[in-house]
Amino acid sequence: MSGQSILDIEKLGIDFGGLHALDGFSLHIEPGEIVGLIGPNGAGKTTVFNLLTSVYAPTRGKIELQGEDTKGKKTHQVAKQGIARTFQNIRLFSHLSVLDNVLIGMHNNMNYTMFEAVFRFPRYWKEEAAAKEKALELLDVFDMRDVANEESGSLPYGAQRRIEIVRALATNPQVLLLDEPAAGMNPSETEELMENIRRIRDKFGIAIFLIEHDMSLVMGICERILVLNYGLVIAEGTPEEIKGNPTVIEAYLGQQRSE
Amino acid sequence: MEKFLSKIKNRYLLNTLLVAAIYGIIMLIIQLGVLNRYQANMLIPVCYNIILAVSLNLSAGYLGQLPLGHAGFMSVGGYTAALITLALDLPAAIEFPIALIAGGLVAAVFGFVIGLPALRLRGDYLAIITLGFGEIIRVVITNLGFTGGAFGLSGIQKHTTLTVAFLCTVITVFAVHTLMKSRHGRAILSIRENEIAAECSGIPTTYYKTMTFTISAFFAGVAGGLYAHYLCILDPSNFGFMKSVEILIMVVLGGLGSMIGSITAAFGLTLLPELLRDFSDYRMVVYSLLLVVVMIFKPSGLFGTYDFSLSRLLTDSSKGDLFKKKKPESQEPVADELKGAEIAPDTSISADPDIPPEPAETDGKEEL
Numbered sequence: 001m002s003g004q005s006i007l008d009i010e011k012l013g014i015d016f017g018g019l020h021a022l023d024g025f026s027l028h029i030e031p032g033e034i035v036g037l038i039g040p041n042g043a044g045k046t047t048v049f050n051l052l053t054s055v056y057a058p059t060r061g062k063i064e065l066q067g068e069d070t071k072g073k074k075t076h077q078v079a080k081q082g083i084a085r086t087f088q089n090i091r092l093f094s095h096l097s098v099l100d101n102v103l104i105g106m107h108n109n110m111n112y113t114m115f116e117a118v119f120r121f122p123r124y125w126k127e128e129a130a131a132k133e134k135a136l137e138l139l140d141v142f143d144m145r146d147v148a149n150e151e152s153g154s155l156p157y158g159a160q161r162r163i164e165i166v167r168a169l170a171t172n173p174q175v176l177l178l179d180e181p182a183a184g185m186n187p188s189e190t191e192e193l194m195e196n197i198r199r200i201r202d203k204f205g206i207a208i209f210l211i212e213h214d215m216s217l218v219m220g221i222c223e224r225i226l227v228l229n230y231g232l233v234i235a236e237g238t239p240e241e242i243k244g245n246p247t248v249i250e251a252y253l254g255q256q257r258s259e
Numbered sequence: 260m261e262k263f264l265s266k267i268k269n270r271y272l273l274n275t276l277l278v279a280a281i282y283g284i285i286m287l288i289i290q291l292g293v294l295n296r297y298q299a300n301m302l303i304p305v306c307y308n309i310i311l312a313v314s315l316n317l318s319a320g321y322l323g324q325l326p327l328g329h330a331g332f333m334s335v336g337g338y339t340a341a342l343i344t345l346a347l348d349l350p351a352a353i354e355f356p357i358a359l360i361a362g363g364l365v366a367a368v369f370g371f372v373i374g375l376p377a378l379r380l381r382g383d384y385l386a387i388i389t390l391g392f393g394e395i396i397r398v399v400i401t402n403l404g405f406t407g408g409a410f411g412l413s414g415i416q417k418h419t420t421l422t423v424a425f426l427c428t429v430i431t432v433f434a435v436h437t438l439m440k441s442r443h444g445r446a447i448l449s450i451r452e453n454e455i456a457a458e459c460s461g462i463p464t465t466y467y468k469t470m471t472f473t474i475s476a477f478f479a480g481v482a483g484g485l486y487a488h489y490l491c492i493l494d495p496s497n498f499g500f501m502k503s504v505e506i507l508i509m510v511v512l513g514g515l516g517s518m519i520g521s522i523t524a525a526f527g528l529t530l531l532p533e534l535l536r537d538f539s540d541y542r543m544v545v546y547s548l549l550l551v552v553v554m555i556f557k558p559s560g561l562f563g564t565y566d567f568s569l570s571r572l573l574t575d576s577s578k579g580d581l582f583k584k585k586k587p588e589s590q591e592p593v594a595d596e597l598k599g600a601e602i603a604p605d606t607s608i609s610a611d612p613d614i615p616p617e618p619a620e621t622d623g624k625e626e627l
Contacts, residue, residue: 053459079461087459093452095564096445103442104449108461110442114470117441118434124441131442171461 005030006207007083007175012051012061013231021047022231025061029175029207034197036222037211038242040251043228045211046088049177052209053085054078066174080108082174086164086181088211094153098144098163101152102135105170109134138166141203142196158189162196169200176200178210182217190214194221219243227251278429285421298533299421303489305529306424307482310431312509312525313518314478317435319507320516320564321444322471323451324378327386328393329479330502334495335369335396336362336480337487338406341415344488355418355488359427362484363477369396370476371469378468393503401495411494412487419489427485431478436518438474447471451516512553514560523561 005028012025022044029035037045050056052063054075063070070078084105093101110127117124139145142162147155152163161181168176181197182190194217201208212218218225219239227235227242229251235242242248289299315329340362347354377388400406407413438444446467449457458464487493509528513520531549535542553561 055455055459074463075458076461076463079459085459087456091453091456093449093456095452096448100445100448104445104457104462105460107442107446112442114438114441114443117443118437120437128441167456167460 006066007052007209008064008067009052010062010064012048012058012063014047014051014056014059020231022051023060025228025233027226029209031174031207032201032205033224034201034208034210034222036218036225037209037228038213038215038218038225039228044231045228046179047231048228049085049179049211052078052175052177053083079171079173082172083177084168084171084173084175085177086161086168086179088179088183090157090160090164092152092160092163092167094151096152097149098139098152098155099132099135099148101163101167102138102170103131105167106131106135106172109170109172135170138169141169141199142166157184161185161193165196165200169204173206175207175209178208178212180211180213182212182214185214187216190217193217197221282422282425285425289421301530301533302421303419303424303485305526306421306428307419307485307489308506308509308525308529309428309522310478310482310485311506312513312521313431313435314475314482315506316510316513316516316518316521317447317478318471318475319510320514320521321439321447321451322468323516324381324468324472325386325507326377326389326472326475327500327503327507328373328389328391328396329475329506330498330500331389331393331396332366332370332476332479333483333486333502334400334493334498336366336483337493337498338362338400338412338483339365339480340484341412341487341493342405344416344418345412345414351416351418355423358418358488359481359484362487363480366480366483367473367477370473370479374469374472374476378465378472390500390503393498394500397495397498400498406495407493409495411492413492415487415491415493417488417491419485424485424489427481431481432518432522435478439518443467443470508550512550512560514562514564516564517560517562520560520562 007027007029009025009027013023014021025048027035037048039045047056051058052070054070054073054077057072065078065081065083068081070081070083073081093104096104110131112121112123112127115121136145136148139148142165144159144162144166147159152160155163165176165178165181178197182193185193197208197210198221200206210218210222219242222239225235225237225239225242226233227245227248234251235245235248237245285302288294294302311329311333315326319325340358343358343361344354347357373389373392377385377392380388401409439447446457446462449460449462450464450467454464505528509524510521512528513522513524528546531546532542535545538545557563
């Protein structure tokens with residue numbers, strides 16, 4: 001399986017002091033797969049994302065993207081290598097226009113130097129024009145071309161969430177990490193988001209790995225789900241398997257805590 | 260494509276014509292005797308102060324890191340340039356450009372060396388550490404032999420003419436403007452807006468922070484060179500903390516992150532003390548009061564963060580002109596208020612699971 005998989009996580013773990021925030025986390029994701037990560041609050045879900053994007057350095061285990069180890073890489077290098085993410089609390093460049101937000105995501109798709117920029121070499125014009133066109137195309141996927149010149153922070157919440165996804169897509173990722181994309185959305189918005197996530201997968205052929213509390217979304221679009229509790233994977237399987245898993249139900253409802 | 264290229268050319272032509280026109284008008288006014296010699300001379304400080312303000316705005320406004328040692332870089336550039344022209348005995352047309360560029364480069368080296376450790380901190384901490392470095396530079400200059408020590412350097416030739424100063428200002432403004440309208444400029448802005456998101460979008464934030472700081476120091480050094488060859492005398496006590504603050508005031512008053520704001524404020528605040536000569540002893544009081552009043556009624560500065568956006572530049576060439584951007588629209592204050600209510604908690608107060616805990620994340624912009 002690791003032959004075609006794009007992201008290989010092998011026995012990943014991190015300690016904060018004496019606390020095992022995450023331990024023995026293994027996962028292989030193939031291109032075009034949608035994988036969900038669920039678990040109660042504080043289970044270590046966002047920690048997984050922070051490890052994948054090199055915000056934290058793992059204590060144990062390794063992460064390979066397309067067979068290349070991300071060990072010792074900086075966050076921006078991992079981003080360049082092909083892991084993009086959104087945040088649980090929206091982190092837009094809120095005083096900048098929507099278009100600029102997307103263009104910043106495309107930073108590494110352009111190559112002109114600072115010197116070329118200051119003196120406006122032909123490569124500057126060529127790459128800028130191409131980038132702008134591509135950015136608008138990406139915005140088209142979400143029907144957001146009209147707001148390209150609006151200040152991103154002044155847009156409604158749902159739109160901001162979408163911009164964050166577009167910005168992540170602009171980095172040309174192999175794997176897209178979505179941290180609670182449906183947080184704060186009403187059911188119809190969630191419905192639309194599910195459509196969008198599927199569309200992204202189909203259009204770009206990338207793997208999507210998402211954290212979500214909204215079960216209708218997770219069960220609706222994920223092909224595979226991992227359940228995390230106290231830093232350990234307690235279950236893995238299809239949505240149907242997870243729904244019926246007694247350990248998962250126990251972890252969520254806290255019937256009898258055995259630890 | 261053809262149309263696109265011609266549009267670019269037209270815009271450059273328009274800009275060049277406008278700059279030439281401004282220069283022509285200034286010269287004409289002086290020739291006609293509307294300004295006396297003294298007043299005409301005052302335009303040189305206006306020029307180097309614009310360079311200082313625009314360069315500080317690069318790191319304080321665009322990058323969002325607040326350095327308080329800008330006068331330090333200015334002094335390094337000033338002394339370097341002065342020592343070069345004192346040592347060389349060439350015509351001004353040759354030695355002065357060399358001296359200015361060398362002054363800028365040495366200041367840039369200092370900026371790089373100081374920026375590397377200092378930029379690991381942010382907000383108040385960065386301000387204090389750069390303040391310290393600025394003072395160190397001043398004290399070192401005071402105690403070195405070849406800088407003339409506390410007596411300073413004298414006998415510097417007066418190379419800084421209005422034409423040279425004007426040219427340097429135009430080059431600085433042009434360079435900073437074109438830099439900010441590129442992917443590199445957007446990277447710098449993204450760091451101000453949200454460093455973690457910038458890093459996750461593939462922006463090497465440390466590189467850009469250091470680079471911006473270095474460029475900022477370079478232009479401060481050039482301004483120092485102009486200053487040295489304008490006053491013809493260099494005294495280390497002129498480059499103290501107060502000079503740094505003076506530059507910072509220009510940037511804040513104009514609006515952090517607004518180039519037109521920096522230019523306007525540098526222009527105004529340089530001339531204001533002169534215009535207030537009639538009030539003699541009270542002029543600094545008036546000056547301070549004006550600052551207070553502006554800060555009360557327009558805390559974000561005269562122009563807020565108003566600047567051009569690339570798209571506006573490309574779609575509407577009439578607005579793309581550097582000297583026409585006088586539209587301090589009411590865009591940002593409203594948006595700011597709305598945001599607080601609408602958006603999920605993204606302030607430093609909330610416990611944020613996205614990021615590792617860090618020392619007091621302060622957004623230089625709001626803190627000021």
